[in-house]
Amino acid sequence: MQLVEGVLKGNRLALSRLITGVENDTPEGRDALDQLFPYTGKAHLIGVTGAPGTGKSSLVNQLAGLYRHPVDGSPALRVGIVAVDPTSPFTGGAILGDRVRMRDLTGDPGVFIRSMATRGALGGLAYQTSAVAQLLDAAGFEVIFIETVGAGQSEVEIARLAHTTLVVEAPGLGDDIQAIKAGILEIADILVVNKADHPGVENTVRALQSMLNLGFSDGRSSGKHLLSSQKTDCPEADADPELWTPPIHQTAAIHKTGIEDLFCSLQEHKAYLERTQEWERRGKARLRRELDELLQATLLRRWQSRTPEAIYQATLERLERRELSPYRALEYLMKSEWIS
Amino acid sequence: MQLVEGVLKGNRLALSRLITGVENDTPEGRDALDQLFPYTGKAHLIGVTGAPGTGKSSLVNQLAGLYRHPVDGSPALRVGIVAVDPTSPFTGGAILGDRVRMRDLTGDPGVFIRSMATRGALGGLAYQTSAVAQLLDAAGFEVIFIETVGAGQSEVEIARLAHTTLVVEAPGLGDDIQAIKAGILEIADILVVNKADHPGVENTVRALQSMLNLGFSDGRSSGKHLLSSQKTDCPEADADPELWTPPIHQTAAIHKTGIEDLFCSLQEHKAYLERTQEWERRGKARLRRELDELLQATLLRRWQSRTPEAIYQATLERLERRELSPYRALEYLMKSEWIS
Known part of the structure; x- marks a missing residue:
């Protein structure tokens, strides 16, 4: 199959076409997934979720830039970005406004950006997103950001596809905006308070600390990563090597502050996953969940069709x-x- | 069927036997549910969840006492208590330690207490608990507490059976105990900080307030219900009659402090549900969820058996x-x- 070979050779047009095939659940799309599946499992999948208005896209933009041009002299990595909007029925244009801000990334052959939206694909949007991430993985993108809008049940499921999950918050979104659905914090590996140059940032950080301390952390995560601290090399991790405590980062993506610290945390978390075999465990758990979801969806679909x-x-x-x-x-x- | 008639006449032995039948998913149990189903839908289902050690059982004990002997002169109601431990494979003895504290309730024919634990029943423990609650409902218990240990996914599902969900917290459980799983707060209609005479209560209340304000409240819930305020009549509700803001109560169940305020909140929430048709909506949503769960479980089970x-x-x-x-x-x- 020509498109599959194209993807393996890094042809962007072939990749785009196959992604469309996967989104539309065509026989070609399924065939491509079958053939490309053996080449998957290498990429670092990073889920990014949080309420609209927290500046997730700018943040992903900046992080992608660092992976492309690492400040610490490590090799540049190829970056895929999948932007998912579970509330929108439209593909492509859905998050176009955000994508405009990614202008400085486009034209870089080491970056591939794709927006996705709700379809009736088998297994739901979570499965579909996973399938697109698999295509990017097989195409040789070494870091794949999966960015979702909102923080409801679907976003949690999409975030669970990732090796590392970033939950993004921002100060001053107002009390009645559902700025954080508490459930999403449970799956956070790294917390980010973006727009940290805005007023009210201390309250947001303090609230996140309370939630972490009450709920699912040993309390060591308090404010280590402040907006002011800037560095060019990632430091050695000083925490328990067998235990991951979600750090709380303060960033201001549009001013490019705090991004390098966050980038280092992503690297640290990847090293932690590999060191503890958690990388493999998360990968296997994801495959099993995918299979079970396909199975249940297929059984229910067959029942409904009858x-x-x-x-x-x-x-x-x-x-x-x-x-x-x-x-x-x-x-x-x-x-x-x-x-x- | 004799047992069914016995239940409708208030025979406790008949009720006990049918509950066992339902737990074991026997044909008699299913028949009884079928015959008693038309008599259900009247009881106020109150879910009570929270970490072990928060004193949920004492709290339920005290609340049941108030429903039996209302301080404001309203009529005494019959109270059922279903105590569920999703982590325990044993029925009956599972939460026996807690039940010992209920000594002052036993002997009262207007109170029925039953412990339940994990079984492989169709639809899972959530469905099974719902079925037992239906039996109690048909037997004329007007208030049914569904008490679960822990705050994981199963507890959330069980709590969703209720009209009103109480989430119980306590100060000083230590940072690394998973005192609150953030997800459970999303489903709380009423928050209770029990053991409010213990040190650290302010921190717990403040953390809960932060979580509510960040996530899913309009911020008006701040500390209205303090441990000190005691009354004998429920006050008129002063909030927006169309909107429910989860209040945070401070109680010390073993000293019987703060219980009457909490009792009033339960009454207020019931009135709110009825006023907004939310009572009917929650009931219908529960039935639909039950049917879908039975359907999916049956389809998967049939597939697995083959x-x-x-x-x-x-x-x-x-x-x-x-x-x-x-x-x-x-x-x-x-x-x-x-x-x-």
């Missing part, structure tokens, strides 16, 4: 009116007429 | 070694030999 929607709705209404018990409703829905 | 476990494991391992792609693994697992 059961008229009107039957399901009518059954649900009878259940709500308490004319049918849950088991009777189940029995009715599983009746051989619809199923066999 | 697919040897060794086949699944071997396929997973080939996937991990990247000998099979996810789609090929899926195709292999869905092959007609195992399925048809």
Whole structure:
């Protein structure tokens, strides 16, 4: 298959076409995934999530720049960026506004940017995103950012695809904006308070510290990474090598402050994952989850294709009116007429 | 069916037997659920969750006492208590230690207490707990506490069964104890800091306030309900009648302080649910979720019963070694030999 060979040789047009095939769940897309799957498993997948307005795209932009031009003299890495908007039904244009800010990255053949949005693909958006990340992985992108808008259940699932999950917060978003859904903090490997030059940053950092200390940390993460501290080399990690404590970073992406410290934390976390075999474990857990999701989705889809929607709705209404018990409703829905 | 009639007449032995039938997923248990289902939907389901050591059982004990002997002269209500331990494989004895403290409630025919633990019942522990709550509901218990140990994913699912969810916290549990899993706060209708006579209570309250303000509240919940304030009548609610802001209560259950305020919040929340049709909406959403869970569980179970476990494991391992792609693994697992 020509496109598959193109991807392995680094042809961007071939990669774009195959991604479209995967998004549309075409036979070509599936075939390509099959053929490219043996070449996957090398990239560092970095999930980036947080509420709209926290400046995630600028942050990813800056980090990608550092991977392309590392300040510490380490080799430049190829960077893929997958921007996912689970709330938008449109692909491509969905996060275009953000992508405009990525202008300084485009034209660099070592960077590939793609926006994705909701489709009815088998296994849902999480599976679809994973599939696109696999294509980028096979195409030789060594660092892949998976950026999601929002912080709901879908974002959590998408973030779980990653080796390293960054949760981005910003001060002054107002109290009633759902700035942080608490659930997302559970999956954070690194916390970032972006726009740290704005007022109210101390409150945001303090609240994050409280949540970490209460919930799922040993409390050593308090404010080590301040906005002011700048360096050009990543320091040796001083913490327990077997234990990861989510650090809280303060950054101001548009002023390029705090980005290098954050970049070092990403490197540290990758080293931690490799040292503790957590890298392999997360990769395997991801594959297993993907398989189970495909399986359940396929079983349910097959059932739905054999059961008229009107039957399901009518059954649900009878259940709500308490004319049918849950088991009777189940029995009715599983009746051989619809199923066999 | 004699047991079903017994339950409707308030016979405790009949109720106990049917609960056992439901727990063991016997045909009698299912039949009873079918016959009793039309009598359900009246009880106020109150979920109570939080880490071990926060004193949930004492709190439920005290609240049950108030429902039995309301201080404001409202009629006494019948109270069911379902104590669930998702981590324990044993039923009955699991939370017996806690139940000993309920001594002053036993002997009261208006109180029924039952402990439950993990079983392989269809739909999982969440479905099973819901089924037991339905039996108590049909038996005429007007308030049903569903108390879970811990605050993981299963507890969240169990708590979602309730109309009103109480999340219980306590000061001084230490930083590394997973005192709060952040995710559970999202589902809290009422927050309780129990053991509020212990040192460190201010920090716990402040941390909860930060989390609420950051995440999912309009910030009006700050410390209205202090340990010191005691009253005998529930006050008129002064907040926006269309909007519920999770209050933070401070209680010391073993000293019986703060319980009446909490009791009033429970009444207020019930009134709020009824006023906004949220009561009906939560009930319907619960039924739909139950039906979908039964459906997915049944489809997966049927698939598993037709697919040897060794086949699944071997396929997973080939996937991990990247000998099979996810789609090929899926195709292999869905092959007609195992399925048809």
